[in-house]
Amino acid sequence: MSFxxxxxxxxxxxxxxxxxxxxxxxxxxxxxxxxxxxxxIRQDYVFLIEYSRTLALACAKAPDLESMARFAELLxxxxxxxxxxxxxxxxxxxxxxxxxxxxxxxPTTQAYTDFLVRAAYHxxxxxxxxxxxxxxxxxCEIGLALARQGKPAxxxxxxEWIDMYSSPEYQALADWLLKLVDRLAEQAGPAERERxxxxxxxxxxxxxxxxxxxxxxxxxxL
Numbered sequence: 025m026s027f028x029x030x031x032x033x034x035x036x037x038x039x040x041x042x043x044x045x046x047x048x049x050x051x052x053x054x055x056x057x058x059x060x061x062x063x064x065i066r067q068d069y070v071f072l073i074e075y076s077r078t079l080a081l082a083c084a085k086a087p088d089l090e091s092m093a094r095f096a097e098l099l100x101x102x103x104x105x106x107x108x109x110x111x112x113x114x115x116x117x118x119x120x121x122x123x124x125x126x127x128x129x130x131p132t133t134q135a136y137t138d139f140l141v142r143a144a145y146h147x148x149x150x151x152x153x154x155x156x157x158x159x160x161x162x163x164c165e166i167g168l169a170l171a172r173q174g175k176p177a178x179x180x181x182x183x184e185w186i187d188m189y190s191s192p193e194y195q196a197l198a199d200w201l202l203k204l205v206d207r208l209a210e211q212a213g214p215a216e217r218e219r220x221x222x223x224x225x226x227x228x229x230x231x232x233x234x235x236x237x238x239x240x241x242x243x244x245x246l
Contacts, residue, residue, distance in 0.1 A: 027209035054176025064238035074137035081144040132237035136230040150208040158227035164198040
């Protein structure tokens with residue numbers, strides 16, 4: 025069993041809870057209230073910006089040119105193509121670029137992105153790779169699972185979201201990161217592998233919290 029298979033198995037209860045969350049289920053069957061989804065994609069825009077900072081730190085910490093180049097490519101694609109696509113997608117829900125730029129991170133979004141950047145800054149490159157894994161791999165698993173059950177015909181915009189995260193291109197990206205983490209784990213000692221696993225588990229918990237934040241349409245109380 026590979027390192028990523030082992031940590032996935034140990035975090036399986038968390039991942040299954042994500043699959044069963046009413047927000048994820050609602051995307052799949054089209055029953056999710058649009059206002060909840062709009063809350064989600066606005067927060068996802070904020071998340072993408074901070075995720076990009078984590079990718080920038082990955083580029084800086086990469087121990088070899090191949091990894092550095094790959095993370096630099098991913099960072100550029102996120103800051104240009106993905107951000108542009110996100111703005112275009114949001115506009116179809118009536119959310120303008122100005123609305124997105126004015127979006128304030130919710131407590132959960134703030135906590136999750138702070139965790140990402142802090143772990144990327146203070147941790148090793150191997151820990152950093154594991155911090156990135158729950159989002160990238162998790163969305164791929166969700167996209168593939170929802171695609172297998174069939175896209176909701178009456179909610180084509182949700183279907184487009186499913187298409188994005190079940191696409192061969194996204195699967196290839198997830199596979200690349202999985203292989204990188206497995207390679208780094210082979211080179212790591214027991215203590216670092218424990219830190220890598222801990223980073224993955226905490227990130228997966230935040231992934232659940234992010235879905236739940238969107239479901240509850242979380243906002244600051246004061």
